[in-house]
Amino acid sequence: MATTLEEKSRSITSVDQDTLVRVENIKKYFPIKGGILKHTIGHVKAVDDVSLAIKKGETLGVVGESGSGKSTLGRMIIRLLAPTEGKIYFDNQDITNLSNEKLRNYRRDMQIVFQDPFASLNSKMSVGQLIEEPLLIQTNLSKVERKEKAISMLEKVGLRADDRAKYPHEFSGGQRQRISIARALAISPKFVIGDEPVSALDVSIQAQVLNLMADLQDELNLTYLFIAHDLSVVKHISDRVAVMYLGRIAEIAPKEAIYDNPLHPYTQALLSSVPITDIDHKREKIILKGDLPSPSDPPSGCAFRTRCPMAHDRCKVDRPELLEKKNGHFVACHLYDR
Amino acid sequence: MTNPAVLSVEDLKTYFYLENSNIAKAVDRVNFSIHPGETVALVGESGSGKSITSLSIMQLIDKPGKIVNGSIQLEGRELVQLSNRKMTKIRGKEVGMIFQEPMTALNPVYTIGNQIIEVLRKHKKISKKDARKQAIELLKTVGFPRAEATMKEYPHQLSGGMRQRVMIAIAISCEPKLLIADEPTTALDVTIQAQILDLINEMKKKFNMAVLLITHDLGVVAEYADRVLVMYGGQIVEQGTKRQLFKSAKHPYTNGLLESLPSLDQSSDRLGTIKGTVPAADNFPEGCRFSTRCPHVMEKCIKTNPDILSDDSGHGVRCFLYEEEEK
Numbered sequence: 002m003a004t005t006l007e008e009k010s011r012s013i014t015s016v017d018q019d020t021l022v023r024v025e026n027i028k029k030y031f032p033i034k035g036g037i038l039k040h041t042i043g044h045v046k047a048v049d050d051v052s053l054a055i056k057k058g059e060t061l062g063v064v065g066e067s068g069s070g071k072s073t074l075g076r077m078i079i080r081l082l083a084p085t086e087g088k089i090y091f092d093n094q095d096i097t098n099l100s101n102e103k104l105r106n107y108r109r110d111m112q113i114v115f116q117d118p119f120a121s122l123n124s125k126m127s128v129g130q131l132i133e134e135p136l137l138i139q140t141n142l143s144k145v146e147r148k149e150k151a152i153s154m155l156e157k158v159g160l161r162a163d164d165r166a167k168y169p170h171e172f173s174g175g176q177r178q179r180i181s182i183a184r185a186l187a188i189s190p191k192f193v194i195g196d197e198p199v200s201a202l203d204v205s206i207q208a209q210v211l212n213l214m215a216d217l218q219d220e221l222n223l224t225y226l227f228i229a230h231d232l233s234v235v236k237h238i239s240d241r242v243a244v245m246y247l248g249r250i251a252e253i254a255p256k257e258a259i260y261d262n263p264l265h266p267y268t269q270a271l272l273s274s275v276p277i278t279d280i281d282h283k284r285e286k287i288i289l290k291g292d293l294p295s296p297s298d299p300p301s302g303c304a305f306r307t308r309c310p311m312a313h314d315r316c317k318v319d320r321p322e323l324l325e326k327k328n329g330h331f332v333a334c335h336l337y338d339r
Numbered sequence: 340m341t342n343p344a345v346l347s348v349e350d351l352k353t354y355f356y357l358e359n360s361n362i363a364k365a366v367d368r369v370n371f372s373i374h375p376g377e378t379v380a381l382v383g384e385s386g387s388g389k390s391i392t393s394l395s396i397m398q399l400i401d402k403p404g405k406i407v408n409g410s411i412q413l414e415g416r417e418l419v420q421l422s423n424r425k426m427t428k429i430r431g432k433e434v435g436m437i438f439q440e441p442m443t444a445l446n447p448v449y450t451i452g453n454q455i456i457e458v459l460r461k462h463k464k465i466s467k468k469d470a471r472k473q474a475i476e477l478l479k480t481v482g483f484p485r486a487e488a489t490m491k492e493y494p495h496q497l498s499g500g501m502r503q504r505v506m507i508a509i510a511i512s513c514e515p516k517l518l519i520a521d522e523p524t525t526a527l528d529v530t531i532q533a534q535i536l537d538l539i540n541e542m543k544k545k546f547n548m549a550v551l552l553i554t555h556d557l558g559v560v561a562e563y564a565d566r567v568l569v570m571y572g573g574q575i576v577e578q579g580t581k582r583q584l585f586k587s588a589k590h591p592y593t594n595g596l597l598e599s600l601p602s603l604d605q606s607s608d609r610l611g612t613i614k615g616t617v618p619a620a621d622n623f624p625e626g627c628r629f630s631t632r633c634p635h636v637m638e639k640c641i642k643t644n645p646d647i648l649s650d651d652s653g654h655g656v657r658c659f660l661y662e663e664e665e666k
Contacts, residue, residue, distance in 0.1 A: 066528035066529070066530065066531075067499075173616045173617075174385075175616060176616070203384035203385055203555065203617070204384065204557070204596060204599050204600055205384065205595060205596060205599045205612060205613040206616065207599070208600075208601075208610035208611065208612045208613075209612045211601070212609055212612060215608075215609070230528065230529065231601075232529070232603060233558075233600070233601040233603050234601050236601065236602075236603060236606075237601035237602075237606075237607075237610065260603065270530060271529060271530060272603070274530045274532065274533040275558065275603055276532075276533075276536075276556065276558030276559045276562040276563070277558050277561065277562070277602075277603050277604065278557050278558055278560075278561040278585055278597065278600060278602075279561070279585075279604060280561050280581055280582060280585050282604070286533055288530075288534060288537065289530045289534075292498045292500055292501065292531065293498075293528070
């Protein structure tokens with residue numbers, strides 16, 4: 002059993018020259034404190050044994066409902082959160098236990114764009130200051146060079162040079178998200194995490210920002226981890242997609258395989274629940290019973306079994322491993338591991 | 340549609356008088372009606388005026404906002420200018436409401452049971468015991484198998500989807516003629532969204548309610564609405580059956596919206612976009628409200644705001660491109 006486990010994690014995170022980001026058996030348990038003495042009385046298993054690899058220039062989409070652990074995973078990968086267990090590699094270097102001092106060298110290669118551009122931009126800084134701040138910390142550029150860079154970034158994201166002097170409140174939500182992107186990309190990172198970067202935007206603006214992110218990826222050869230709950234958005238932007246449920250990966254595969262031939266019953270239900278605008282093709286909906294169980298007390302065996310229409314006895318006992326079913330198509334479900 | 344409309348809104352104007360003496364025409368000359376058993380979706384992006392329209396129907400517009408013109412009739416009864424006391428009897432009884440965020444709509448210090456019983460006893464002359472019985476029945480109807488236990492629970496003990504079920508239970512408790520659902524599933528996960536929208540549909544059929552579904556999600560519209568009103572800049576720019584809107588949309592804004600949606604069925608490299616951003620309500624263009632972003636803008640669009648013109652089937656569009664064709 003131990004060998005197959007090792008083989009499994011090797012196959013999903015196989016090391017090659019093209020890999021930029023790799024995580025192995027990563028876990029994040031948040032302690033729950035209780036009682037008068039604030040003892041730890043349990044753990045929220047936000048991320049529970051996840052392994053994956055992202056190739057250079059690739060976009061890996063991560064979908065899941067609230068509480069699935071997708072944001073925690075993203076934050077661990079760029080070391081905004083320390084993992085409880087597991088390893089993180091960036092450019093083939095183990096960055097799991099690097100000190101903040103040493104991490105700073107890597108920070109210029111890894112950036113994140115958050116969901117809420119109202120909260121993530123300091124309202125007391127001008128747009129110019131906001132974009133120049135990372136340059137000031139991470140580079141030796143002169144004042145004039147920083148200004149030039151800020152102007153070129155603003156133009157790259159579709160804003161104007163004279164917007165430098167303005168403050169975040171003078172912009173709409175979509176424009177603020179453009180500022181966040183300009184700020185993240187100013188120091189030429191290799192890897193960018195988008196944590197629900199378009200969820201707060203109206204659809205017409207969402208399309209503008211998604212197109213912008215795709216253009217910038219081509220132009221700057223960026224690698225993306227795109228976290229979102231909207232399956233259509235993730236399909237649009239991703240090359241591969243990971244579906245998370247209660248801190249674990251249920252299924253990970255190239256985008257076409259996930260959307261055209263989903264294997265995991267959860268992925269199937271998730272896809273069937275998305276309302277679509279094609280009124281002539283009514284799909285059979287798989288309505289899941291009940292709610293997501295609490296991540297502090299996940300079901301035994303397969304985490305999805307309490308809502309799974311296909312659950313059988315074995316699912317209560319054995320936790321299914323993430324195994325490769327077809328080329329690059331991994332699924333963690335007992336229906337497929339015989 | 341021979342039977343009379345449950346709700347008919349005529350020439351509604353809700354303006355906000357801002358401190359800088361600007362007037363925000365948040366809702367401007369809006370007309371529509373909803374019939375029993377029908378779901379009408381009001382779609383639009385933020386700032387389009389869809390929520391102000393629903394708040395106007397409920398007479399929940401506060402200063403500096405004011406309904407400056409128009410008529411809102413609920414089964415023939417005029418709601419505009421109705422006293423607050425009379426309106427309180429209509430809200431929750433004849434019109435049920437579900438909002439986006441059930442946590443703010445429910446009182447955190449009362450049990451679920453108390454909150455349902457309160458509504459029942461406010462609008463119906465029944466004993467506490469009967470109200471309790473009905474509350475348990477209602478919770479069972481909206482899908483709480485352990486309804487007795489749920490009665491004793493507080494809102495924070497429930498998940499988002501369950502709270503929204505409680506809101507639906509309260510909204511339908513007095514068998515309203517009209518249900519207003521304002522972004523009822525926007526805060527919920529997609530698997531829970533499907534449960535809640537199916538429940539609203541089921542309740543609509545059971546009580547033959549008219550439903551006004553306010554949403555920004557065109558997928559939700561396509562699956563749950565009968566007719567659609569597309570709002571932009573405080574006005575309805577296109578209206579029609581679901582099929583007319585999704586299969587033969589006319590207004591450049593509606594088309595822009597549909598093209599900007601990433602699709603689950605088809606792959607495309609680039610999404611269509613609508614250039615620019617929604618203008619602020621106190622700074623709408625003088626002519627057509629969409630003229631600043633429209634790919635087909637003409638000279639007269641900048642000066643004059645077109646009227647909404649409907650064909651015989653009721654497919655209406657507010658756009659000069661179709662003016663000749665309609666005549």
